Amino acid sequence: MRLLYFDFPGRGAAIRDALRLGSVPFEDVRISYPDFCTRRAAGEFPWDTLPVVELPDGTVLGQSNAILRWAGALAGLTPPNPGDALRVDDLLDNIEDYGARVSVSIRVVDDELRAQLRAELAQRWLPEWFALLERRLAEAGHGWLVGAALSIADLKALHLIDKVINGSLSGLHTDALAAFPTLSAWHVRVHALRIHRNLA
C-alpha cells in the first residue's frame, strides 16, 4: 500500500503517524509540487488533491479524514465503541475547520491581509480553539482527547497545533499554549509517545 503526499507534515502527518504506530507496512511516497501538478493534470488523483492512498487491490482514494479513519482502524487507534468513534469524527471535522482558517492565512498573497488574518488567529481563533480542546480533555478525563487512549484525533490535533506554534508562521506565537495547562500537558504527552515510538 502507498500513501502519497507532499514532503511536509500537513494533512499527511497524522496518517503517517497512525500507520507507523500500528506497525502497518506502507510506502511513504513524498511528491514535489511540480510533480503533483503534472500528475494532477494527467488525472492521477481522485479529487485533484493530496493525500492519496493506493491500496493493493488498485483502489485509489483521496480524502484525508477518510484515509486517517482507515489508518486508525488498521492501527487500533480508533475507538471500538460508536459513541467514542463519533467523538473522534467530531474532532476530526473541527480540526479541519480551524485548519482552514490557518490555510487561508498561508495562501493569501497580500502581506497586509496576511498580517490581519494572523492577528485574528493569534488573538481570537487559536485561543478559542485551544480552550475548546482543553474542555474536551477535561471531559474525556484520561489525558487524551477521546476515551482512555491515544486516538487519531490526538494525532491530527497535534500536527495542526505544531504548525501554529512552531514559529514558521509569522504573527503566531510559539508560547501560545502556555495559558492552557491541560492542553500543554497533553501536547507533551503526545510528543513523548511519538518519541518513545521513534516517530520524532
Ligand SMILES: N[C@@H](CCC(=O)N[C@@H](CS)C(=O)NCC(=O)O)C(=O)O
Ligand atoms: N478535503 C481534502 C483537501 C485536500 C487538500 O486540499 N490537499 C492540499 C494539500 S493539504 C492539496 O492537495 N493542495 C494542492 C493544491 O491545491 O494545489 C482532504 O482533506 O484531503
